[in-house]
Amino acid sequence: MSVKLDAIIFGATGFTGQIAVEKAPEVLQGLTWGVAGRNKSKLENVLSTVGQKIGKDLSVVPIILADVGDRSSIEAMAAKCKVVINCCGPYRFYGEVVVKACIEAGTHHVDISGEPQYIEGMRLKYHYLAQKQHTYVxxxxxFDSIPAEMGVVHAEKNFPGTVNTCEMFWENILDYRDKNSKAVLHAGTWESAIHAMANYGELKAFQRALETEKLPDLRPKLKFWPLARKVEFLNRYFFPIHSGDRDIVMDTQRLRYMNENKRPIQFENYIGFRSLWTTILTQIVIIFTVIMAQIPGLRQILIKNPKFFTRGLMSHEGPVEANRAAQRFQMTFRTRGWTVGQPLTEQPKQVLLTRLSSLDPFYGMTCLSVLATAKIILKEHDKMPNDGGVLPPGYAFANTSLIEELGRLKNGLKFEVLKLEQQ
Incomplete structure (x- = not known):
C-alpha cells in the first residue's frame, strides 16, 4: 500500500468496532479508510455483514492485519494511515502499544477509552514526544466524555458574559423493545470500569504528577452536594458521579488556564432518575462495587459475572440492536456567571440552560463521535492547539467545527439552548 489511507479502524471485529464500520461510510465520506484486526476472515465477514445491512459494497475496503501481541504488525498498521481509530480495549492492557506506534509513525490516534489511568498515563508518558512528532493522541x-466536554464548550459559546460554574445533569431513558434482553452495555465496558476502580491510587499519583500548576482559588465556589437530592427544574433525583468525565473536563480547564490564561470553569456532573429510591439504590450499588473491586478475589468475580452484578444491564453479549436504537439520553447544563460588563467581584447574576441529546448513546453515538474526531483532525488540523500532544477532547476541538459535525449526522448529537435568565 504505497499511498497512506486517511484512517484505519483498529479492532473492527469487536462489538464497538463493528458499529464503527457501520457508521464509517456516513462520517468518513470522501476519505479513504480501512479496517484492521488480527483475523482476516473475521474482518472480511464484518465488511460483508455490515455492507449487506447498510446497502453498500464494502468488499473494496482495505484490510490490514494487526495484533497487539505483535508489535511489528501494529507499527506497520500505524505507518499505513494518517489517523488510527482505536476500538480495541481494555486500553489499560492493549492501548499503549498502539499509541506508541502511532506517535513514532507520526500518525494521529483517537480512541473511546473511559479508563482514567490509561488516559493520564499516556499523557504523562507521551505528551512531549507527541508534540515533537506533531501528532495528536x-x-x-x-460517550460520555464528548457530550460532557463539547457540552461545556457549547454552553460557554452561548453564554453572553463570563462563566463561573457549569453543572451537568445526565439522564438515560431506556426503552426495551426486545423484552428478552436488559443489557445496555457490553461486558468489556464493565471490565474496564472494574480495573479503573481497583487502581484508583495509581490514578491519583498520575494526576499529582500532571498538576504542575495549581488552579486559582475561584469565588464564589460551586456548591457540591454528595447525596441524592431532587433537582426541581428537571423534576428528577440526582447524585454526583465522579467518573472520568469530571476529570477530563477539568483537564481541559487546567490547560486553557495554563496556556491561554483563561479563567477556569468549575464543573460537577450528576446522574439522575425519576425515583428517589432508584437514585439512592444506584449510588449505594456503585459504592459497594468500588469496595469489592479493591479485593483481588472479588474483583475477578465481578469481572466474570457482569450480568449478575448489574442485574442484566451489562453482559458478554451486549445490547441487542432493537434496544440500542430505542435508548436515548439527555444532558442538561446549568451554567452560571456574570453578565457582560458585570464586575467579577459581584455575585453572578446570569444562568443559562442548555441541553444535549441523542439516541443510542453508548454505541451508535460513540462511534459517530470517534469517527468525527478523526475527520476533524484531518480536515481542521490548523484550528487545533499546540500542533500535537496527548490532549483531552474539549481542549483539542474547542475551536473546530466538531459540534456542527456531530449535529448534522444522522442520530448524532442535538445541541440546544433552552433558556437564559437573570437572577
Missing amino acids: ISTCG
Whole structure:
C-alpha cells in the first residue's frame, strides 16, 4: 500500500468496532479508510455483514492485519494511515502499544477509552514526544466524555458574559423493545470500569504528577452536594458521579488556564432518575462495587459475572440492536456567571440552560463521535492547539467545527439552548 489511507479502524471485529464500520461510510465520506484486526476472515465477514445491512459494497475496503501481541504488525498498521481509530480495549492492557506506534509513525490516534489511568498515563508518558512528532493522541472520543466536554464548550459559546460554574445533569431513558434482553452495555465496558476502580491510587499519583500548576482559588465556589437530592427544574433525583468525565473536563480547564490564561470553569456532573429510591439504590450499588473491586478475589468475580452484578444491564453479549436504537439520553447544563460588563467581584447574576441529546448513546453515538474526531483532525488540523500532544477532547476541538459535525449526522448529537435568565 504505497499511498497512506486517511484512517484505519483498529479492532473492527469487536462489538464497538463493528458499529464503527457501520457508521464509517456516513462520517468518513470522501476519505479513504480501512479496517484492521488480527483475523482476516473475521474482518472480511464484518465488511460483508455490515455492507449487506447498510446497502453498500464494502468488499473494496482495505484490510490490514494487526495484533497487539505483535508489535511489528501494529507499527506497520500505524505507518499505513494518517489517523488510527482505536476500538480495541481494555486500553489499560492493549492501548499503549498502539499509541506508541502511532506517535513514532507520526500518525494521529483517537480512541473511546473511559479508563482514567490509561488516559493520564499516556499523557504523562507521551505528551512531549507527541508534540515533537506533531501528532495528536486524543482519548475519550465517545460517550460520555464528548457530550460532557463539547457540552461545556457549547454552553460557554452561548453564554453572553463570563462563566463561573457549569453543572451537568445526565439522564438515560431506556426503552426495551426486545423484552428478552436488559443489557445496555457490553461486558468489556464493565471490565474496564472494574480495573479503573481497583487502581484508583495509581490514578491519583498520575494526576499529582500532571498538576504542575495549581488552579486559582475561584469565588464564589460551586456548591457540591454528595447525596441524592431532587433537582426541581428537571423534576428528577440526582447524585454526583465522579467518573472520568469530571476529570477530563477539568483537564481541559487546567490547560486553557495554563496556556491561554483563561479563567477556569468549575464543573460537577450528576446522574439522575425519576425515583428517589432508584437514585439512592444506584449510588449505594456503585459504592459497594468500588469496595469489592479493591479485593483481588472479588474483583475477578465481578469481572466474570457482569450480568449478575448489574442485574442484566451489562453482559458478554451486549445490547441487542432493537434496544440500542430505542435508548436515548439527555444532558442538561446549568451554567452560571456574570453578565457582560458585570464586575467579577459581584455575585453572578446570569444562568443559562442548555441541553444535549441523542439516541443510542453508548454505541451508535460513540462511534459517530470517534469517527468525527478523526475527520476533524484531518480536515481542521490548523484550528487545533499546540500542533500535537496527548490532549483531552474539549481542549483539542474547542475551536473546530466538531459540534456542527456531530449535529448534522444522522442520530448524532442535538445541541440546544433552552433558556437564559437573570437572577
